[in-house]
Amino acid sequence: MTLDQVIGAGVLAATLRLATPILLAALGGVVSERSGVVNIALEGCMLVGAFFGVVAADRTHSVVLALAVAMGAGGILAAIHAVAAIHLRSDQIVSGMALNILALGLTSYLDYQFYGNTGTPADLAGVPDVSLGPIAAIPFVGDVIGNQNAIVWVALALVVVIQAFLFRTVPGLRLRAVGEHPRAADTVGIAVRPTRYWAVLASGLLAALGGAYLSLSVAHSFTDGMTGGRGFIGLAAMIFGRWTPAGALVASLLFGYGTALSFSLQGASIGSVQVPVQLLSTLPYVLTILAVAGFVGRSRPPAADGLPYETEGHA
Amino acid sequence: MATEPQASPTGPATAPSVRQPAAQWATGPAVPVVSVAFALLVGMLFVLASGHDPISAYVDLFKGAFGSPYDITETLIQTIPLILAGLAVAVAFRSGLFNIGAESQLLVGAVAAGAVGARFASLPGPVLFPMVLLSGIGAGAAWGAIAGYLKAARGVNEVITTIMQNYIVVFVMHWLLQNGPMTAPNALGTPASAPIGDGAVLPVIIPNSIVPLTRLHAGIFLAIAAVVVFWFLLWRTSLGYELRAVGLGARAAAQAGINPRTRIVLAMAIAGGFAGLAGMIQVSGVFHRVFDGFSAGYGFDAIAVALLGKNSPIGIVLAALLFGAFARGGTIMQANAGVSAQLVSVIEALVLFVIAAELIVRILAARRRGPKPIEAIT
Secondary structure (H helix, E strand, C coil), X not given: CCHHHHHCHHHHHHHHHHHHHHHHHHHHHHHHHHCCCCCCCHHHHHHHHHHHHHHHHHHHXXXXXXXXXXXXXXXXXXHHHHHHHHHCCCCHHXXXXXXXXXXXXXXXXXXXXXXXXXXXXXXXXXXXXXXXXXXXXXXXXXXXXXXXXXXXXHHHHHHHHHHHHHHHCHHHHHHHHHHHCHHHHHHCCCCHHHHHHHHHHHHHHHHHHHHHHHHHHHHCCXXXXXXXXXXXXXXXXXXXXXXXXXXXXXXXXXHHHHHHHHHHCCCCEECCEECCHHHHCCHHHHHHHHHHCCCCCCCCCCXXXXXXXXCCCCC | CCCCCCCCCCCCCCCCCCCCHHHHCCCCCHHHHHHHXXXXXXXXHHHHHXXXXXXXXXXXXXXXXXXXXXXXXXXXXXXXXXXXXHHHHHHXXXXXXXXXXXXXXXXXXXXXXXXXXXXXXXXXXXXXXXXXXXXXXXXXXXXXXXXXHHHHHHCCCHHHHHHHHHHHHHHHHHHHHHCCXXXXXXXXXXXXXXXXXXXXXXXXXXXXXXXXXXXXXXXXXXXXXXXXHHHHHHHHCHHHHHHHHHHHCHHHHHHCCCCHHHHHHHHHHHHHHHHHHHHHHHHHHHHCCCECCCCCCHHHHHHHHHHHCCCCHHHHHHHHHHHHHHHHHHHHHHHHHCCCCCXXXXXXXXXXXXHHCHHHHHHHHHHHHCCCCHHHHC
């Protein structure tokens, strides 16, 4: 095991790459849950984003259209969840699980119908990397951030934007009020249900962008179930980051680093003991449980998270 | 994704949810039947849209599941773990808990059974089999109890814990089977453990002279026994009464002198035990070892099985049989009709979704019945 394998530029660049889809899902989770709707369908939103992004890239050869279609697909899935959770007052966990299964089944089904056993086409239009010119030439720093994908920068910018929106603007305050105490928000004239609709829709768009990043920036193809639970890691990052965008960024970087380490330490050994790299991958999940249980800080969700809202005297 | 508000360790007064199934579901099979019918109809549209004949696809699906004695036994092999994992989800639901962790509880049970079965492979069956059985159930129960404990003692929502536990087990199994203590040389081609001893194997129960090549094993009797235990425990013992009381309302149960905290831990342990048994049966009856990618998602399908079966013993058996038939028939349909086996996942998701949005069904039902206004029902 060498120092380079632990904090080398390659590991840190990989950390940023691996953190990005988790971060986008986590940001979606923050927006949705701050408004009081639990959205565990983020995993499904990512998956439809990944798949329909590839289909659109294949058919239109346009990256912009592909991203639009990907986010549209995620938005539609999220909208279904919103109707179920907000209007039909379904159990939000059951609805979310159903949509995750639906997304997995639907994308695998259509993948087989469209592309059979041969896989998605090899010449897909992909999201380009951004070369930072002179910065890319700086040793180490340039190796880490000099040639990251465009969506990595979009995700980082969204952290700032959403953090400012939630905590520095009036609509952001209203969204949080709806998630903390919908009755009070309603009393002062904030439209609870529309606010929640917009928030859930936004969460679907964000997660789908994360999915499109996986298929159009990283893999340049689609494989069944390719999100591999990153939507759930995003939820973990949201919780570990205490339901704030900045916290979600820190958590996503930490989780991304854990995964980057598990790649770079493959086959490495300390003394004669081989490093059990797979166990490093359990880090996000163990830390999240500890965080929610209050062993590592104390993570508290919005007070009305997951509870449907009824206006008085109306069923 | 909420932890429970600290002010009420006994759980919040939530809005109507699947966690109090008895309180809100109309009796009778109307909702499950409607949801399955709706899902099958929408599934037909999918097949039609992809340029295939939906009728022949469904005929192939049915034939694949029930077309011959061999197919029926294969369907039953799929049904067995679904029943047990379904019980794991249902016993938690009945106690007011949402167990999304049946998948990892099943895997932990399988790993424990596989480890004990291989480590003590030379022991005779009467000694080895009970050891393997108890280690599978015990490991699942312990893993489930962690989620129960964190809920009872620290107020952690069991949904979060069990989702995280599912992923922890996946990676721990990667390690155990790829380059860890259970890795066996030259097994299968996928990372796998050493085979369990002959004494731990559940025998095939139908002679090959009657159904050639059948793999149907004695685990089916364990599954039936588990269903009886589930029924007896919940409806014929005081513990079961207490669990259901906590499920219907933790605060009221606490007023009646039932401590919800200990019941929550027990409920999750029992749930984990059922799922662990499922994993043990897959090892002892079907695969005779543990390998990477061991479960075909039975623990997730189990959520749909429990909800579709309305958390009742008979309902769970019927729902597991339906999903078992989908699993078996889907692969045959793909081979014969060229329609992806994933169609059944779409159907399954639609079933689950309709149940989640049960209000739709109930509004429709209320309209048909006429005079009763919706407000009176909801």
